[in-house]
Amino acid sequence: xxxxxxxxxxxxxxIRRDIVRMVHGCQSGHPGASLGCTDFFTxxxxxxxxxxxxxxxxxxxxxxxxxxNGHISPVWYSTLAHAGYFDKSELATFRKLDSxxxxxxxxxxxxxxxxxxxxxxxxxxxxxxxxxxxxxxxGDKSLIFALLGDGELQEGQNWEAxxxxxxxxxxxxxxxxxxxxxxxxxxxxxxxxxxDLQAKFEAxxxxxxxxxxxxxxxxxxxxxxAKTLTGKGKPILNLMSTQMGAGVDYMMGTHKxxxxxxxxxxxxxxxxxxPETLGDY
Amino acid sequence: xxxxxxxxxxxxxxxxxxGLHEAGKKNENVVALCADLVGSLKMDAFIKDFPERFTQxxxxxxxxxxxxxxMTIGGKIPFTGTFANFSTGRxxxxxxxxxxxxxxxxxxxxSHAGLTLGEDGATHQILEDIGLMKMLxxxxxxxxxxxxxxxxxxxxxxxxxxPVYLRFGRPVIPVFTDPDQKFEIGKAWMVNxxxxxxxxxxxxxxxxxxxxxxxxxxxxxxxxxxxxHTIKPLDDEAILKSVKKTGxxxxxxxxxKFGGLGESVARLLTTELPTPQEFVATNDTFGxxxxxxxxxxxxxxxxxxxxxxxxxxxxxKK
Numbered sequence: 001x002x003x004x005x006x007x008x009x010x011x012x013x014x015i016r017r018d019i020v021r022m023v024h025g026c027q028s029g030h031p032g033a034s035l036g037c038t039d040f041f042t043x044x045x046x047x048x049x050x051x052x053x054x055x056x057x058x059x060x061x062x063x064x065x066x067x068x069n070g071h072i073s074p075v076w077y078s079t080l081a082h083a084g085y086f087d088k089s090e091l092a093t094f095r096k097l098d099s100x101x102x103x104x105x106x107x108x109x110x111x112x113x114x115x116x117x118x119x120x121x122x123x124x125x126x127x128x129x130x131x132x133x134x135x136x137x138x139g140d141k142s143l144i145f146a147l148l149g150d151g152e153l154q155e156g157q158n159w160e161a162x163x164x165x166x167x168x169x170x171x172x173x174x175x176x177x178x179x180x181x182x183x184x185x186x187x188x189x190x191x192x193x194x195x196d197l198q199a200k201f202e203a204x205x206x207x208x209x210x211x212x213x214x215x216x217x218x219x220x221x222x223x224x225x226a227k228t229l230t231g232k233g234k235p236i237l238n239l240m241s242t243q244m245g246a247g248v249d250y251m252m253g254t255h256k257x258x259x260x261x262x263x264x265x266x267x268x269x270x271x272x273x274x275p276e277t278l279g280d281y
Numbered sequence: 282x283x284x285x286x287x288x289x290x291x292x293x294x295x296x297x298x299x300g301l302h303e304a305g306k307k308n309e310n311v312v313a314l315c316a317d318l319v320g321s322l323k324m325d326a327f328i329k330d331f332p333e334r335f336t337q338x339x340x341x342x343x344x345x346x347x348x349x350x351x352m353t354i355g356g357k358i359p360f361t362g363t364f365a366n367f368s369t370g371r372x373x374x375x376x377x378x379x380x381x382x383x384x385x386x387x388x389x390x391x392s393h394a395g396l397t398l399g400e401d402g403a404t405h406q407i408l409e410d411i412g413l414m415k416m417l418x419x420x421x422x423x424x425x426x427x428x429x430x431x432x433x434x435x436x437x438x439x440x441x442x443x444p445v446y447l448r449f450g451r452p453v454i455p456v457f458t459d460p461d462q463k464f465e466i467g468k469a470w471m472v473n474x475x476x477x478x479x480x481x482x483x484x485x486x487x488x489x490x491x492x493x494x495x496x497x498x499x500x501x502x503x504x505x506x507x508x509x510h511t512i513k514p515l516d517d518e519a520i521l522k523s524v525k526k527t528g529x530x531x532x533x534x535x536x537x538k539f540g541g542l543g544e545s546v547a548r549l550l551t552t553e554l555p556t557p558q559e560f561v562a563t564n565d566t567f568g569x570x571x572x573x574x575x576x577x578x579x580x581x582x583x584x585x586x587x588x589x590x591x592x593x594x595x596x597x598k599k
Contacts, residue, residue, distance in 0.1 A: 058356055066351075107383050115354050117383045120374050126344045127379055130351020130359075133336065137312070138355055157375070160344035168336075 002047055005216050010277035011082060012042040012216065016247045017280060018078035018091055020270045023261045026095040029103065032257040033149065034075035036180050036242035040213050041079040044145060048223040053084035055112035063142045064131055066116065068124020069149030069178065070104040071259070077101050080113040088281040122155025124148060125175060129165050132173045143230055146175040151183030154192050165235040166205025174226045176238040178213065182255035198239055206237040213240035248273055282498040283473045285491050287455035294392040294449050296428035298323025300435025301360055305331050308358065311439050314349055315362045316342045322362035322392050346372045350379035353386045358439055361387065365394035365448055366407040369414060380444050381417040388438050393451045395535035396580055397485055397573035406568035412540020414446040415513045421445040421466060422513040426487035428456045430510060433464035441466055448484065452573045455488050467511045469519035475505035478591050479523040479530045483509050483542050486533035486561070486582065493587035502591060512542050517549055524550060529557045529594040533587055538562035557597035559590035
């Protein structure tokens with residue numbers, strides 16, 4: 001372990017503060033699933049991923065991460081800043097004119113850490129597979145990580161990719177699903193039920209593991225365990241249960257904070273629950 | 282009128298296959314992907330010599346575009362292959378976000394474009410693809426005119442850094458360009474110098490423009506014929522230079538006149554040098570089943586249609 005669980009939880013607390021402040025600062029963005037995935041991002045970038053903050057597009061010899069559900073950009077931007085990709089002061093520009101921190105992640109403004117645009121849903125798994133194939137051709141044994149939203153799995157392209165990866169033994173790929181059960185129009189169970197995702201991915205030929213995405217110890221251990229499963233002929237799917245809005249009580253357990261910004265009073269209530277640990281931007 | 286002859290007829294898709302094989306030999310980063318149309322895209326030679334650099338994705342074009350975009354991150358130069366309809370309309374958003382907006386070095390190679398796909402009918406005969414692709418910021422759009430030019434274009438785009446749409450076709454047509462030509466992206470080819478009218482043609486319509494030029498010469502009309510193989514970026518300079526001399530223009534393409542080469546030329550001329558223009562193109566319509574020749578005739582894409590358009594546009598000159 002590079003960090004103790006307590007240290008990772010402290011980082012996560014700061015990232016959560018950043019998320020609500022960033023979304024409040026421009027009065028737009030997606031706090032719900034950003035908060036829900038904060039523990040995953042912290043574990044990934046501060047514990048699991050073999051990466052350099054001296055960014056190159058190719059990332060030769062490094063593990064690469066792809067975010068398919070690009071709307072949770074606040075958590076990614078804050079994580080990248082605290083990991084050292086760019087100065088945290090830039091977080092104040094989120095979603096504002098002339099910023100590199102666009103509403104959805106993009107390479108267009110050359111923000112270090114981003115390798116492809118995402119936002120229009122359902123495309124990230126295919127891109128991650130392509131990056132994995134290139135690594136293999138280059139004799140690079142590094143891993144590819146991806147994060148997908150659960151509602152996003154309603155997009156058909158995911159299932160094209162889900163069929164491709166096991167058949168082609170893309171076994172250095174760890175895809176996680178943010179399984180929070182919520183989407184814009186309500187619970188996924190009401191909008192278009194995902195039903196038994198584990199059985200579905202297993203039927204496609206994936207090795208599926210289950211983790212608690214809001215328990216730091218569990219997510220660190222789960223991702224380390226996933227790494228031990230690579231190189232065995234199957235892609236790995238981490239079905240990661242999370243709570244949308246995790247860490248801010250009034251945002252939890254509802255889809256209402258999917259894409260809504262807090263007002264001043266709500267911001268204060270959120271920050272009161274999230275200790276400042278690394279210094280606000 | 283300069284004399285053009287040919288000794289054989291070949292399909293432009295075979296030019297693509299030969300060019301892909303050649304590009305693969307030149308650069309080990311060239312990789313190919315196909316969505317269950319290997320034979321139609323003539324990828325066999327590449328696959329035989331570089332099996333580890335070929336990816337069969339099955340009938341899953343969206344996934345193919347995403348995978349290709351991802352492969353560029355590892356320094357690869359992916360060539361995706363399927364029919365033009367499935368290369369563009371079917372995967373427009375994947376191309377827009379993962380390739381164009383992300384500025385990925387993907388070569389989208391599209392066969393069976395236009396009416397000359399023939400008997401399969403309108404579901405497969407895309408006449409809107411040039412428009413779709415030229416609207417994407419940063420996308421290069423190329424529609425070569427014969428086997429040799431398609432082969433040269435394929436080799437050239439492998440050496441160009443950035444997203445490219447390469448459009449070619451199914452039928453065998455005369456091979457009349459130089460087999461050793463150097464293909465320069467964005468540079469028009471002067472097919473015939475003339476003074477009375479500028480005929481600007483792309484793809485399969487270039488040979489028809491040459492046939493039309495011969496008929497016009499018999500009628501005493503001296504036509505300048507320019508091959509625009511690169512619709513974007515457009516060779517503004519070559520077009521303006523020619524039109525300044527001739528004072529009128531006819532554009533020819535196997536594509537809807539809405540959104541095609543003709544509109545690109547009109548946009549240029551409207552702002553720089555307002556000029557009478559006629560369009561030889563399909564007119565806001567879908568195609569149908571038939572032989573390529575029957576369809577080109579029925580939808581007004583023959584040499585005779587070019588001759589008529591020239592006579593009309595010359596009559597509009599002030």
